[in-house]
Amino acid sequence: MTNRPPDHWRAWMVETAREVEAGTLDPGCAVADLYPESLLRATDAALQAFEDEVCTLREPSDKAVFETVExxxxxxNAIDGDGQHGGAGGHVPCRGVGDQSSEVAGRRIVSSG
Known part of the structure; x- marks a missing residue:
């Protein structure tokens, strides 16, 4: 089972609520609506679609990998910008995920130019 950010966000919200209830956290510091359920569901759905697509890749080309990640x-990013989620979430930076992505990026740059 994959660890997804929404799982961590839900756990954080539960822990924050416990701390407020116990009096160890000022209620003004707790941002219970930081991760609305609509954001969590939409993020889960996007990540599940990604996982499903990755599972179908068999000896993919660099182009296929980039397209899947893109x-x-x-x-x-669309979820982040969707107003129904209350503007929650941060921008998802398109950064490399380890050495392999840097290697693939380097090959893409060389092959494109």
């Missing part, structure tokens, strides 16, 4: 980044 789709999930665009989906997550």
């Amino acid at each position: 789709r999930v980044v665009l989906a997550l």
Whole structure:
């Protein structure tokens, strides 16, 4: 089972609520609506679609890998910009995920130019 950010966000909200209830956290510091359920569901759905797509890749080309990653980044950015989520969430930076992505990026730059 994959660890997803919404799982951590939900756990954080539960812990924050416990701290407020116990009096160890000022209620003004607790931002219970930072991660609305609509944001969590939409993020989960985008990540599940990404995982499903990745599972279908068999010996993919660099282009196929980039296109798959691009789709999930665009989906997550769209979720971030969707007003129904109260403007929650931060921008999803399109950064490398370890050495392999840097290697693939380098090959893409060389092959494009």
